[in-house]
Amino acid sequence: MTKWVEILYSIYDENGNLLESTQEEVIIPLGYNILHKEIEDKLASSEYGKEYNFLLKKPFGSRDSNLVKIIPVSEFYNRNINPVINLVVNVDGSIGIVRSVNSGRVLVDFNHPYAGKDLLYVIKLNREVTDLKEKISGLLAIIYNVTRKNIEVNIDDNNKKISINIKDLDLNKEQKEIIKKFISEIKDYNIE
Incomplete structure (x- = not known):
């Protein structure tokens, strides 16, 4: 365990x-x-x-210069994103940081910041x-960058149900399954 x-x-x-x-x-x-x-x-x-x-x-x-890409600004506008310096962006599943915006081109650095x-x-x-509630709230706090005090977890062991309420955030089915991957004790529970 x-x-x-x-x-x-x-x-x-x-x-x-x-x-x-x-x-x-x-x-x-x-x-x-x-x-x-x-x-x-x-x-x-x-x-x-x-x-x-x-x-x-x-x-x-080490930093890899191949992970610094130039992307047309239109790609961002098509996704309703206004690229500005230091904006963290998700481009086709890769997380990067906008380093510059010039002449219709955006320089995005996909290296880890460190x-x-x-x-x-x-x-x-x-x-x-x-404590199971602490594990769940702790994991959610890391994944979604929220404070634990904004997370409410209720566990019904008899009916194998867990309800999770996070202030200003609704979890989808995939996000609920991620929790089960990290916490083996709840793999048989239904997360509501």
């Missing part, structure tokens, strides 16, 4: 610049490489209540999470 943990973390680049930091505790399943395989492997056997530093050399690989960087992860490992 997958081990779930509650953590706080910050990520710094090689120059000590803060790139990302949690504002509230995050609940994650270990073994799915949500953070990084090397980190999750070490956290699985680490002591709770302690802070750990992990320095990773280019964990997202590609080419050495990263320092500072992680406080708070506790193991065993």
